[in-house]
Amino acid sequence: MSTERITIDDVAEALNISKTTVSRAISGKGRISNATRAKVMEYIDLHNYRPSSLAQGLAKKRTFNIAVVWPKEYSIVDLPFFQRCLIGIDEITSANDNDIIVCMMKNNDIHQLERLITNNKIDGVILTRTLIEDKACEYLNEKGLPFVAIGNTIDNSIITVDNDHFKACRELTMILLQKGFESIALIGGDENHVITTIRYEGYSAAFRDFGKKMDTSLTYFNISTLEQVSDIVKELYEKKTDCIICMDDSICGNVINACKEQNINIPSDLKIASFYDSAVLENVNPSITSLRFDDRALGRRAAQTLLDMIDKKEVNPRTLSNYQVVLQQSTQ
Amino acid sequence: MSTERITIDDVAEALNISKTTVSRAISGKGRISNATRAKVMEYIDLHNYRPSSLAQGLAKKRTFNIAVVWPKEYSIVDLPFFQRCLIGIDEITSANDNDIIVCMMKNNDIHQLERLITNNKIDGVILTRTLIEDKACEYLNEKGLPFVAIGNTIDNSIITVDNDHFKACRELTMILLQKGFESIALIGGDENHVITTIRYEGYSAAFRDFGKKMDTSLTYFNISTLEQVSDIVKELYEKKTDCIICMDDSICGNVINACKEQNINIPSDLKIASFYDSAVLENVNPSITSLRFDDRALGRRAAQTLLDMIDKKEVNPRTLSNYQVVLQQSTQ
DNA sequence: TTGTAGGCGTTATCAG
DNA sequence: CTGATAACGCCTACAA
Numbered sequence: 001m002s003t004e005r006i007t008i009d010d011v012a013e014a015l016n017i018s019k020t021t022v023s024r025a026i027s028g029k030g031r032i033s034n035a036t037r038a039k040v041m042e043y044i045d046l047h048n049y050r051p052s053s054l055a056q057g058l059a060k061k062r063t064f065n066i067a068v069v070w071p072k073e074y075s076i077v078d079l080p081f082f083q084r085c086l087i088g089i090d091e092i093t094s095a096n097d098n099d100i101i102v103c104m105m106k107n108n109d110i111h112q113l114e115r116l117i118t119n120n121k122i123d124g125v126i127l128t129r130t131l132i133e134d135k136a137c138e139y140l141n142e143k144g145l146p147f148v149a150i151g152n153t154i155d156n157s158i159i160t161v162d163n164d165h166f167k168a169c170r171e172l173t174m175i176l177l178q179k180g181f182e183s184i185a186l187i188g189g190d191e192n193h194v195i196t197t198i199r200y201e202g203y204s205a206a207f208r209d210f211g212k213k214m215d216t217s218l219t220y221f222n223i224s225t226l227e228q229v230s231d232i233v234k235e236l237y238e239k240k241t242d243c244i245i246c247m248d249d250s251i252c253g254n255v256i257n258a259c260k261e262q263n264i265n266i267p268s269d270l271k272i273a274s275f276y277d278s279a280v281l282e283n284v285n286p287s288i289t290s291l292r293f294d295d296r297a298l299g300r301r302a303a304q305t306l307l308d309m310i311d312k313k314e315v316n317p318r319t320l321s322n323y324q325v326v327l328q329q330s331t332q
Numbered sequence: 333m334s335t336e337r338i339t340i341d342d343v344a345e346a347l348n349i350s351k352t353t354v355s356r357a358i359s360g361k362g363r364i365s366n367a368t369r370a371k372v373m374e375y376i377d378l379h380n381y382r383p384s385s386l387a388q389g390l391a392k393k394r395t396f397n398i399a400v401v402w403p404k405e406y407s408i409v410d411l412p413f414f415q416r417c418l419i420g421i422d423e424i425t426s427a428n429d430n431d432i433i434v435c436m437m438k439n440n441d442i443h444q445l446e447r448l449i450t451n452n453k454i455d456g457v458i459l460t461r462t463l464i465e466d467k468a469c470e471y472l473n474e475k476g477l478p479f480v481a482i483g484n485t486i487d488n489s490i491i492t493v494d495n496d497h498f499k500a501c502r503e504l505t506m507i508l509l510q511k512g513f514e515s516i517a518l519i520g521g522d523e524n525h526v527i528t529t530i531r532y533e534g535y536s537a538a539f540r541d542f543g544k545k546m547d548t549s550l551t552y553f554n555i556s557t558l559e560q561v562s563d564i565v566k567e568l569y570e571k572k573t574d575c576i577i578c579m580d581d582s583i584c585g586n587v588i589n590a591c592k593e594q595n596i597n598i599p600s601d602l603k604i605a606s607f608y609d610s611a612v613l614e615n616v617n618p619s620i621t622s623l624r625f626d627d628r629a630l631g632r633r634a635a636q637t638l639l640d641m642i643d644k645k646e647v648n649p650r651t652l653s654n655y656q657v658v659l660q661q662s663t664q
Numbered sequence: 665t666t667g668t669a670g671g672c673g674t675t676a677t678c679a680g
Numbered sequence: 681c682t683g684a685t686a687a688c689g690c691c692t693a694c695a696a
């Protein structure tokens with residue numbers, strides 16, 4: 001029972017008016033009498049007519065689609081972040097009759113993004129992660145297509161929406177320093193990710209502000225596997241380190257497991273904190289001191305910013321979302 | 333440096349031929365001399381012209397977009413399944429110059445899907461989960477829009493792509509019975525999900541085939557929280573149950589935790605198996621006997637089926653993907 | 665083998 | 681306030 005699609009001509013004919021008038025009634029542009037507008041609205045409502053976005057797009061040179069770039073190699077711990085961002089993005093786009101096209105991206109291979117753009121299928125792009133040398137950014141800049149990046153970038157010309165990781169990491173580190181912990185280690189991920197750099201800067205800033213010299217022998221980068229973490233934990237425990245800060249919850253999970261293996265008690269033997277918690281740490285025992293961000297809000301802001309850019313409105317080039325420091329048992 | 337988009341007219345003019353010819357050269361339809369085709373191809377390649385999918389769509393009444401329905405309330409354990417499916421789908425769609433629009437769906441609220449369809453933004457839909465009473469299916473059937481569901485459905489008129497859960501669950505259960513386990517319990521999830529029913533049927537079929545009466549006092553449904561699972565494990569352990577089959581890895585993870593809490597050793601005190609493993613169980617100790625499915629392949633098949641349907645080709649209404657039974661320590 | 669002309673469903677321009 | 685008419689970029693009979 002596939003009812004044939006109804007067009008603007010049908011509406012115009014049925015109402016004995018021109019399609020120009022119908023178009024005006026719907027778009028709200030141009031002068032039109034309230035009477036005819038009401039008539040049109042009633043009719044299209046009743047017959048449930050909706051303009052074809054294809055035709056609209058052709059005429060207005062807009063697709064009403066935005067691309068969201070999805071890193072193909074997202075690990076299981078990153079997925080919830082992405083999911084929540086996407087839900088936030090969707091809340092805004094769907095409310096504005098726009099839709100989301102997913103664009104898979106593996107590492108720095110922008111093949112798919114190029115296809116999307118040369119095929120003229122999108123009006124703008126949201127990047128959900130940025131690399132130090134980001135080809136997607138370069139390409140988009142070159143093409144002049146509106147885009148916003150979730151996550152900080154080094155390049156200041158890029159419109160960005162992010163959690164205020166710097167401030168958050170600085171604050172958490174500062175709290176730990178003020179608690180009197182003498183030696184605080186830091187275990188971080190891929191140095192090629194901007195986020196890693198930002199977090200490190202927050203960490204260092206706290207030391208600077210506190211007036212304490214950082215012991216760089218206690219900072220580790222490019223760590224991901226349980227094996228690597230195990231070795232580090234062992235080393236740090238022997239050094240009698242007070243506290244380990246993990247840059248994300250994936251690392252933190254591994255630290256917790258390593259402690260279990262080595263019969264190290266948290267927090268009596270060793271304090272633990274995490275600069276990030278996607279959900280993995282939620283039900284862990286003991287509860288873990290960590291930073292909490294609102295990813296959905298992040299998505300919403302990114303989407304709103306992008307739509308504004310597409311509409312040629314002025315936007316804030318550097319939107320920062322708020323955070324909470326959640327102090328738990330692991331640092332008591 | 334946003335180079336202005338080039339159109340088919342530009343190409344035609346530059347080459348001093350009509351745009352019909354250009355169109356033919358690109359689409360491959362209609363007779364055309366090899367010489368002119370080559371000339372056209374070279375030019376468009378050099379100037380990197382691509383037909384506007386908007387205009388193409390308007391003319392051919394196709395958007396070259398498909399929707400993938402994304403359940404908003406996906407839990408963290410389901411995400412990897414979805415992710416892998418999506419990657420599989422993308423492999424096929426992108427190879428065919430189609431794109432994926434995500435359509436968020438909360439429970440049975442098809443609001444977004446309706447918008448997508450009335451706005452004429454998609455050619456077909458992939459459903460990534462089916463409910464017993466599925467409004468999306470009903471709506472799509474009514475609209476006559478091509479769609480395929482990943483996951484079994486009760487309604488046989490629906491085109492479906494799925495892992496062969498029935499056969500897989502029957503086989504795993506059968507193996508356990510043949511191992512001589514006397515009492516085998518089953519802990520399952522939401523009874524309102526078709527998948528739950530299918531798994532249960534596989535389980536029962538094994539008992540029937542084996543010629544053993546099922547003890548329905550050992551089957552539990554609608555279980556999700558750790559508290560629920562803990563109580564059940566306690567109860568079953570007191571009853572000296574041999575083996576617990578979990579319908580999915582989320583439940584299985586909880587069973588493992590419950591066993592740890594209650595100092596129940598796997599497998600010496602109790603055997604454990606799971607009808608599904610999304611990734612959560614991957615590094616668990618002891619390793620868990622479970623069913624393994626290829627979700628990417630599933631996505632690929634779903635996408636190929638849908639594209640065939642859109643092209644009005646004949647399709648297999650019931651595609652079943654293969655599985656592996658992976659026997660591990662937990663049932664030794 | 666190639667070209668002409670009309671149509672796909674809207675919006676925008678310019679007269680009434 | 682309303683209506684022709686021409687884009688928008690491509691496809692496809694129908695002609696040549």
